[in-house]
Amino acid sequence: MIKENSPGSIGSSHVDQPFYLAVGDEVGLFEAAYADRTPVLLKGPTGTGKTRFLEYMASRLSNNEAGEKVSLTTVSCQEDLSASDLLGRFILEKDGTRWVDGPLTHTVRNGGICYLDEVVEARKDVMVVVHSLTDHRRFLPIAKLDTLIEAHPSFLLVVSYNPGYQTSIKDLKHSTRQRFVAIEFSYPTVELESEILIYEGGAEPAVAERLSALAANLRNLNNDYLIEGPSTRLLVYASRLIARGVSPQRACIAAIADVVTDDSVSREAIVEVITAYFGDSDT
Ligand SMILES: Nc1ncnc2c1ncn2[C@@H]1O[C@H](COP(=O)(O)OP(=O)(O)OP(=O)(O)O)[C@@H](O)[C@H]1O
Ligand SMILES: [Mg+2]
Structure with missing residues (x-):
């Protein structure tokens, strides 16, 4: 499932920030990571506020002096989610084919936070795509277009991962996990x-x-x-x-x-x- 919400769209009024109560130092840590566009890994059990935190951070970061909005695009990863779903595809039209950006490509081009929720659930080819975006290169290779897209200055990749699921045999490889700073979520007091x-x-x-x-x-x-x-x-x-x-x-x-x-x-x-x-x- 893919969802794009502009910051401030949660709650009844546009100026409303999503309600988020900080449990530890996660707000400052995320702001520091965002300042250098260091990719972030959110870890923790289900329902501990990871999604709400990101909605809040996107809204908070949007209140900058330049007035630039930081959008949040969320992709819920499932086992059938492939790299093409993230990158985009050619669609058939009357007079030929047209390329349509997937949610990751769209965010890489236009900026904002792209959140891959439960990233370990996705197919392996997704990780390949993630790698070049999460090191100094910050580009997205799109083989079908024979092109590399350089990430927009405001682009940030965030992924989440619940290491507690004992039913899942899937794990994040070190070559992937060591591309992020991690923020651990746990139950509040x-x-x-x-x-x-x-x-x-x-x-x-x-x-x-x-x-x-x-x-x-x-x-x-x-x-x-x-x-x-x-x-x-x-x-x-x-x-x-x-x-x-x-x-x-x-x-x-x-x-x-x-x-x-x-x-x-x-x-x-x-x-x-x-x-x-x-x-x-x-x-
Ligand atoms: N720190 C918090 N501040 C405000 N609300 C919170 C907080 N933590 C949890 N909640 C509440 O719990 C609900 C679930 O949080 P959320 O959907 O963000 O969890 P999650 O960690 O993203 O879960 P999942 O891993 O299943 O996606 C929120 O809708 C909100 O009502
Ligand atoms: Mg969530």
């Missing part, structure tokens, strides 16, 4: 996560805090029960269900227990923890 749930999920402060404490507990569960703990995204979903009148316990089962596992023993263990946090009250 209970205090920060509660703020996110209040803002994003409309949670009451007491509910938000309890949800986040519950999640922290589940994230510490033994790997036998859970491969990956509940994300902030799931807590936002639970908060929204609760804000709509669903009981907190039911909301947590629907948004957490039944999502993070299909195994009945693990589910039972998780429901037990949920009951310990929310079983007694209508909070």
Whole structure:
């Protein structure tokens, strides 16, 4: 799936910045990397704010003195995504063929951030394309056009990668990963996560805090029960269900227990923890 969103397009008003609460030093680090156009690798579990962070950074970097917008183009990589999908292709028209830029070529030409989400999932030929863009050369070879496109000065390549997926045997090769600086994303503290749930999920402060404490507990569960703990995204979903009148316990089962596992023993263990946090009250 490919998505281009101009900065500031999230939220109701154009001047609105996407809501992002910094968990560590990621904002300063990204700004420093962007200043030299050093490619960035975002690492971390699902739902920890990687996409939201980039939306926020594109918007933040767009507030520059020159008034130049930094666009964000996101490509969700899947196993059938090939280099041609990123580069572009000739399409047949009545009177011949016409070249249409793919999302990567478009961003390399016109500038902005190109975000390859879950890059390890893509086909191997994608990495070849990435290599010449992520070292001093900063160009994109397009064999079908017999040309090299030099990257626009504002172009930055960002990729993400979730090393935690135990189902995936795919890994980033060192010749690829050593072309990036990495920013690691992890779960926020209970205090920060509660703020996110209040803002994003409309949670009451007491509910938000309890949800986040519950999640922290589940994230510490033994790997036998859970491969990956509940994300902030799931807590936002639970908060929204609760804000709509669903009981907190039911909301947590629907948004957490039944999502993070299909195994009945693990589910039972998780429901037990949920009951310990929310079983007694209508909070
Ligand atoms: N630090 C944060 N500040 C604000 N919102 C956050 C933050 N972290 C997570 N969220 C919330 O969690 C949701 C999921 O975040 P996001 O989609 O950015 O995760 P992700 O890391 O890109 O996940 P995936 O790896 O599955 O793509 C966001 O829509 C937002 O509501
Ligand atoms: Mg994402």
